[in-house]
Amino acid sequence: MTRRLAFCFFLLLLGVAMPGSGRELAPLREVFPLHGRTVVDLRVRASEVSVPLRGYGEGAVFTYTGRLYVYDNVASVPGPVIHVKPGGKLVMRMFNDLGGQTYAHGEDEFYNFHEVNTTNVHFHGVHGDPRVDDVFKTASPGNFLKYELEIPKKHLPGFHWYHTHAHGSAYLLLMGGLFGPFIIDSTTNDPIASLPSFVLMVHLYRLGKSNLCDGMTMEEVDIAIRTNMSSRPRILSKSGKVLPLPLDLFLVNGQHKPTMNINRGEKTLLRLAFAAGSCHLNISFPKECHFHVAAIDGVPLKCTRELKDNWLYFTTATRYDVVAVCEDDEKRELPVISGRLEEPIFYIAVRSHRSKQRRPHEITFPLSFPLTNVSYLTADNPTMWRDISFSQEQIPTPKPYYVIGYGTDCSSPVHSETCFREHFSGEKGELRENYHGFVVPLGATVEARVFGDPTDIVPHPLHLHVNHFVFVSFTPRKGGLHENFSMSEFGVFSGELRDTIPILDGVTIIRWRAATYTGEVVYHCHILTHEDLGMMTSYLVYSSAAGETRTETVVAADKIVGEGDAGRFFFLVLAIMFLLCCLLCGLYKWWCSNPPHPSNWARSCREFFAAFSYRGDEGTEAELQPLRMSH
Secondary structure (H helix, E strand, O other), rough: OOHHHHHHHHHHHHOOOOOOOOOOOOOOOOEEEEEEEEEEEEEEEEEEEOOOOOOOOOOOEEEEEEEEEOOOOEEOOOOOOOEEOOOOOOEEEEOOOOOOOOOOOOOHHHOOOOOOEEEEOOOEEOOOOOOOOOOOOOOOOOOOEEEEEEEEOOOOOOOEEOOOOOOOHHHHHHHHHOEEEEEEEOOOOOOOOOOOEEEEEEEEEEEEOOOOOOOHHHHHHHHHOOOOOOOOOOEEEEOOEEOOOOOOOEEEEEOOOOEEEOOOOOOEEEEEEEOOOOOEEEEEEEOOEEEEEEEEEOOOEEEEEEEEOEEEEEOOOOEEEEEEEHHHHHOOOOEEHHHHHOOOEEEEEEEEEOOOOOOOOOOOOOOOOOOOOOHHHHOOOOOOOEEEEEOOOOOOOOOOOOOOEEEEEOOOOOEEEEEEEEOOOOOOOOOOOHHHEEEEEEEEEEEEEOOOOOOOOOOOEEEEEOEEEEEEEEEEEOOOOOOOOOHHHHHHOOOEEEOOOOOOEEEEEEEEEEOOEEEEEEEEEHHHHHOOOOOOEEEEOOOOOOOHHHHHHHOOEEEEOOOHOOOOHHHHHHHHHHHHHHHHHHHHHHHHOOOOOOOOOHHHHHHHOOOOOOOOOOOOOOOOOOOOOOO
């Protein structure tokens, strides 16, 4: 019995993750709010992952070593679905249980892989306080982060996600599976919210060089991080034989080509996310069904849009809410295919209704969503103009780092007085001088021209933290890489609200409102190999007397307290209390021996202050000079 318990404890520490062993899509673990608060503890642990494969022979598995979220002693890809409500609060503790790491600190860590066992959490797509959703704060092995994230009362319901975002390890950890769904539930009579639904986190393991991606393979990352826990991806047959790796391996909720069952004629909500830090994806849906897009990047469309050609484009981090209606009555699996690979990612199986199943929902398409009183998304009248440049034209090849430019005019690809270009160099803080003019008053609407990269056929995806933006237009560069392209070919249409879009070679115009929150706001390329190599920066939102009042949160910043730091803080408080007690005892003793009668009050005061060794009329000439303000 003792050995059995010891073995079970060993497995618990190892955190073995079995995302799903069957072909049917397995349900995800979920965390719901209680009395307005969603409380969740996550641990990050090293786990040996083994995923059963379809099409590789019976018993074949994909295995690798990953760093995964552990909830309630179960490691999984993805992490649990976290639910919150508008006006509610998320209380999350994230414990880093990973092992030590060996890295020499230096300036090049701002544009290189480093500290790959250090992590944090970013709440992607959520309109939240940047002092809480703060990607500059991290937890090294043995420490933890505490997040207390207030959800605004007027926050729209929507499908978002959370993932690791520590600079230097973001690509490695996210592509290894350190992410999970984040849903802001509806508090109104939303007809879409009442539908049966599936959360589908499409994930990609880059195992070889393909045209889908501009990022390192898992093997290349293993070489780059040296001895700091390699992933060692392999495909093994039932007999243990090592099989060839594909270039790209797609999983859905940690399963390979799972089957999702829906009822014939029943409207079903599919919440799709491309949970990746690299690559792009075209998904083709079966023609036997009808699909209606209801929301993009967590924001409802004003009116649902039917997919005429049954395809959707995903850049990294894109999310769609799609309502599926399948009338096909044949008992077969309908493939959902990656367009370029022409390989199924998952299957839809249509079932006939049974007596115990609910009747189809009475919803007529197109369906309208009145977006009223959503001030934080309103960006109609710009009051400030800035340029952003993703061009890497002046960076040598192979690129030692990536840069972002910003200023009043970035039409030229070179660093200049009108366009400051930099690679990531850390947190900038509250000093306006650090932002080279990119400071925005609270409540202002910013219109930005974003210049694409003429050196890379794969568009850099731009992601803004805190605030969604409106896509206005795209003008291709004459003779450029995307001269004959339009944004509609990438599934992006004028007037849509997004938090991440591909930036093509040319000029893309976007607008956003710096609403609700002040502080340092991050924006970056969501190809996270580029972000880890420097393609991230920030702008400052500051409070203005003429602007709106900042919405205060209960916790101004996420609490970061390592176990060692907590102990030191406790003893510091004890020491201060001890000194205060000694001082009070001394004052009381003096008071008792020198009662403050009017006749001797002045004399007693002089004697008390004379007891101190330091006298105001002693000291050097410099010490006796009055203090002056430094300029």
